[in-house]
Amino acid sequence: xxxxxxxxLCNACEHINFKKRDACRSCEYPKFGGPDPSSYRHxxxxxxxxxxxxxxMNCGAHNYASRTSCYKCYALKDDNSCGYGSNSSLPPxxxxxxxxxxxxxxxxHNYASRSECFKCKMPRDFGEKNLVFGHFSVFxxxxxxxxxx
Numbered sequence: 001x002x003x004x005x006x007x008x009l010c011n012a013c014e015h016i017n018f019k020k021r022d023a024c025r026s027c028e029y030p031k032f033g034g035p036d037p038s039s040y041r042h043x044x045x046x047x048x049x050x051x052x053x054x055x056x057m058n059c060g061a062h063n064y065a066s067r068t069s070c071y072k073c074y075a076l077k078d079d080n081s082c083g084y085g086s087n088s089s090l091p092p093x094x095x096x097x098x099x100x101x102x103x104x105x106x107x108x109h110n111y112a113s114r115s116e117c118f119k120c121k122m123p124r125d126f127g128e129k130n131l132v133f134g135h136f137s138v139f140x141x142x143x144x145x146x147x148x149x
């Protein structure tokens with residue numbers, strides 16, 4: 001959905017709503033006023049079985065059961081958020097070697113066979129090889145960001 005003048009972001013679930021709505025289409029949180037959004041968002045009556053809350057840093061976003069990573073900060077679902085229902089260390093649909101795109105704001109799941117992100121084309125090893133080694137890395141970083149921006 002694209003933004004139009006007057007559209008608003010729900011304080012409780014971060015759903016984008018049309019200007020004409022007085023309450024969120026997704027969670028029914030009121031446009032103005034209402035209870036504390038953090039307590040509203042974590043209200044168990046609003047959460048379905050299997051839904052989970054991100055435990056990464058101070059995120060706390062409510063995620064649907066079908067998500068394997070947080071919609072807000074892209075952190076992987078962990079065992080403390082809510083169990084997957086098995087002892088597997090990999091999220092459902094993942095295989096050994098699968099990876100998340102290292103590009104900030106992308107973070108999508110890629111299969112092990114891919115050498116670059118299917119969505120943004122960022123190289124798989126970008127985050128591993130180019131962290132902090134002098135001006136060469138800064139030069140490389142600037143050029144790679146130009147290529148993918």
